Amino acid sequence: MEKGRKIRILVAKPGLDGHDRGARVIARAFRDAGFEVIYTGCHQTPEQIVSTAIQEDVDLIGLSILSGAHTYSFPRIMELLKENNAEDISVIGGGIFPLEDIPKLKQIGIKELFEPGAKLKDITDWVNTNIKPRAGVVLQR
Amino acid sequence: MNIVEQIVSGDIRATARLLRDIDDEIPSARDILRELYPHTGNAFVIGFTGSPGVGKSALVDQLTTYYRKAGKTIGILAVDPTSPFTGGALLGDRIRMQRHFMDSGVFIRSLATRGHFGGLSKSTGDMVNVLDAAGKEVIIIETVGVGQDEVEIVNSAHTTVLVTVPGMGDDIQAIKAGTMEIGDIFVVNKADRDGSRKTARELMNLVELGAKKRNGDDWEPQILETEATTPKGIGRLYEVIEQHRNYLLTANAERWRQILQRRAKIHLVGTLKDQALRMLIERIEAHGDYLDEMVRKIVEKESDPYTIAQQIIDRELSWGRQTADGAAEPLAK
Numbered sequence: 001m002e003k004g005r006k007i008r009i010l011v012a013k014p015g016l017d018g019h020d021r022g023a024r025v026i027a028r029a030f031r032d033a034g035f036e037v038i039y040t041g042c043h044q045t046p047e048q049i050v051s052t053a054i055q056e057d058v059d060l061i062g063l064s065i066l067s068g069a070h071t072y073s074f075p076r077i078m079e080l081l082k083e084n085n086a087e088d089i090s091v092i093g094g095g096i097f098p099l100e101d102i103p104k105l106k107q108i109g110i111k112e113l114f115e116p117g118a119k120l121k122d123i124t125d126w127v128n129t130n131i132k133p134r135a136g137v138v139l140q141r
Numbered sequence: 142m143n144i145v146e147q148i149v150s151g152d153i154r155a156t157a158r159l160l161r162d163i164d165d166e167i168p169s170a171r172d173i174l175r176e177l178y179p180h181t182g183n184a185f186v187i188g189f190t191g192s193p194g195v196g197k198s199a200l201v202d203q204l205t206t207y208y209r210k211a212g213k214t215i216g217i218l219a220v221d222p223t224s225p226f227t228g229g230a231l232l233g234d235r236i237r238m239q240r241h242f243m244d245s246g247v248f249i250r251s252l253a254t255r256g257h258f259g260g261l262s263k264s265t266g267d268m269v270n271v272l273d274a275a276g277k278e279v280i281i282i283e284t285v286g287v288g289q290d291e292v293e294i295v296n297s298a299h300t301t302v303l304v305t306v307p308g309m310g311d312d313i314q315a316i317k318a319g320t321m322e323i324g325d326i327f328v329v330n331k332a333d334r335d336g337s338r339k340t341a342r343e344l345m346n347l348v349e350l351g352a353k354k355r356n357g358d359d360w361e362p363q364i365l366e367t368e369a370t371t372p373k374g375i376g377r378l379y380e381v382i383e384q385h386r387n388y389l390l391t392a393n394a395e396r397w398r399q400i401l402q403r404r405a406k407i408h409l410v411g412t413l414k415d416q417a418l419r420m421l422i423e424r425i426e427a428h429g430d431y432l433d434e435m436v437r438k439i440v441e442k443e444s445d446p447y448t449i450a451q452q453i454i455d456r457e458l459s460w461g462r463q464t465a466d467g468a469a470e471p472l473a474k
Contacts, residue, residue, distance in 0.1 A: 004165045004166045004167070005165045005167075006164075006165060006228070006255075008161070027231055028231065030229065031224060031227065031229040031230060031231045032224075032227050032229060033227065033229060034227045034228045034229045035229050036223075036229065036230045036232060036253050037229070037230065037231050037232065038232045038233075038235060038251050039231060039232070039233050039235075039236065040235045040236055040239065040242075041235075041236040041239065044239075045243075047242075047243055048239065048242040048243060051242050051243060052235065052242055052249075054153060054154055054157055055153060055157050055248055055249055055250060056157065056250065056251060057157040057158055057160065057161040084154070085154065086154065133165075134158075136162045136165075136167030136168075136169045136170065137144050137155070137158050137159060137162055137167075137169065137170075137173065138144075138169050139143060139144055139145065139169060139172045139173050139176065140143045140144070141143070
């Protein structure tokens with residue numbers, strides 16, 4: 001990591017489910033792990049999430065979802081990242097996923113999925129191990 | 142296109158990345174800032190400050206809607222605090238601004254103070270320049286929730302809006318020095334609450350007593366009551382901000398010049414301090430555990446911080462006596 005780099009994470013809740021306790025707990029855990037966390041509240045569309053991730057130049061998007069709508073919103077978010085040349089932003093998910101969906105989500109590029117019972121420390125450790133902030137932008141002359 | 146051309150043409154990704162590099166003190170960011178500087182000077186900068194929870198984000202959100210209706214592009218820099226213990230931060234100002242997320246004319250960036258005092262992050266001044274160069278016509282800075290003495294916003298903004306709510310303390314609070322002196326516009330938000338008129342009246346007294354105190358500034362600060370969530374009084378807030386802008390640009394050009402000079406001076410001195418300090422720290426760190434050794438000396442009373450600081454400065458920085466390549470050269474006048 002370049003000196004002084006701080007990991008920035010967007011914690012987002014896509015879709016209509018308004019149960020944001022989990023998202024708030026994880027946002028707090030990321031804060032306590034020394035990351036800069038952007039929290040935008042509930043009811044976000046995939047378009048809003050990707051637009052925010054780009055403006056905030058985050059390294060990671062953490063999606064919290066309990067409604068079952070991950071089969072729509074996760075692929076859509078991956079698609080939008082691609083369209084916006086922002087595939088370098090990693091995506092993880094937390095919440096309730098049917099077991100058979102997990103390989104499908106990983107296949108479309110979701111880096112990791114954390115289910116109920118996951119320990120906060122395991123999640124923050126995962127971030128520290130797997131997320132490396134990008135290099136600085138250089139001025140080409 | 143290189144990064145400078147991308148930013149000037151309004152590229153969101155390039156702009157966002159440079160802002161991050163500035164915050165993280167990546168050295169190459171300085172080269173880019175240098176080349177962007179000629180493209181700055183067109184944006185109008187509004188600062189919102191006030192205690193935590195008075196409604197700054199909600200007001201910024203509402204005001205943004207007004208400026209968008211007027212066809213202006215907006216940049217928002219919203220500052221929240223960094224934890225003094227972990228260095229982490231939870232940045233939540235965006236929650237109030239969701240309806241602008243999909244508007245390509247609005248760029249929102251959440252910033253953490255990262256240990257900087259004064260209500261802003263250390264890099265806010267540079268970031269204003271980047272958004273200015275990226276073509277944002279109006280830039281709104283929302284400070285961290287401030288107490289009584291965080292007044293740095295006046296050095297970054299052309300127009301400063303101080304937000305308060307009813308019942309924040311007795312009428313003595315209103316005549317104390319510090320944040321209560323810096324408003325060009327005072328907003329009593331959550332005006333549906335009891336005591337709103339009383340708070341507004343106290344602010345009026347304050348303004349009548351002190352309006353002419355600032356050198357060369359005969360703008361009479363305005364006091365407004367708003368309800369950011371309904372939203373009431375926002376149209377009036379928009380009008381008064383525009384009045385202040387017109388006042389600076391036409392009625393009191395001298396005042397405008399003063400603001401530009403003050404901003405430039407503070408920015409220069411800040412940049413100088415930063416770069417000098419960074420140079421100094423880098424050189425000290427090159428001596429291995431030198432700093433730890435000095436700390437030990439101070440703790441064990443073998444020496445004191447004043448002597449050691451002077452020794453380090455004398456040894457590491459021979460001002461005006463040496464250029465980078467080691468040749469002796471006096472400072473140019």
